[in-house]
Amino acid sequence: FEDRLQQLIRMAKRSKQTFLVGMMDLNDFKPINDSLGHQAGDKVLQEVAERLSTAVREGDTVARFGGDEFALLLPENEEMLDPSAFIKRISDAVSEPLNIFGKEIKVGISIGLSKYPSQGEDYTTLIKIADDALYIAKRNANDVHKNHAAG
Numbered sequence: 001f002e003d004r005l006q007q008l009i010r011m012a013k014r015s016k017q018t019f020l021v022g023m024m025d026l027n028d029f030k031p032i033n034d035s036l037g038h039q040a041g042d043k044v045l046q047e048v049a050e051r052l053s054t055a056v057r058e059g060d061t062v063a064r065f066g067g068d069e070f071a072l073l074l075p076e077n078e079e080m081l082d083p084s085a086f087i088k089r090i091s092d093a094v095s096e097p098l099n100i101f102g103k104e105i106k107v108g109i110s111i112g113l114s115k116y117p118s119q120g121e122d123y124t125t126l127i128k129i130a131d132d133a134l135y136i137a138k139r140n141a142n143d144v145h146k147n148h149a150a151g
Helices: 002-015 029-036 038-055 083-095 123-150
Strands: 019-027 061-066 069-075 098-100 103-105 108-116
Touching (some): 002 069, 002 108, 002 123, 019 038, 019 123, 029 103, 038 061, 038 069, 038 083, 038 098, 038 103, 108 123
Antiparallel strands (some): 019 108
């Protein structure tokens, strides 16, 4: 992922293009791992990775970044005008129930984006801004979940 991002930065500098970096994290993954075991957790990650791969365009990059976190590279495209449409498409793809070892499991995903060059021009800055946006999205998802559970 780092190598692809570095290449995209070099190409975008030369061609004066923009692109998006995305950081994604599964919501409520730990309870799945804890209650169903690591084998089921691994299967959830594999299924989510497959869904992410089919939800993006050819030429986009999806990579597992660690744990239950995934990263995206989205070269210049029409969705940059409305990243919310892209976020909805990814969220919808991931939120469809999974069948893991005969059990129906639902997961959600939080997504944070950064844009080159307006929000950063190097690997570290782009990842940090996308990661910061991810944690804001995750906090908002948790607040919504708590409000639904309470009310």
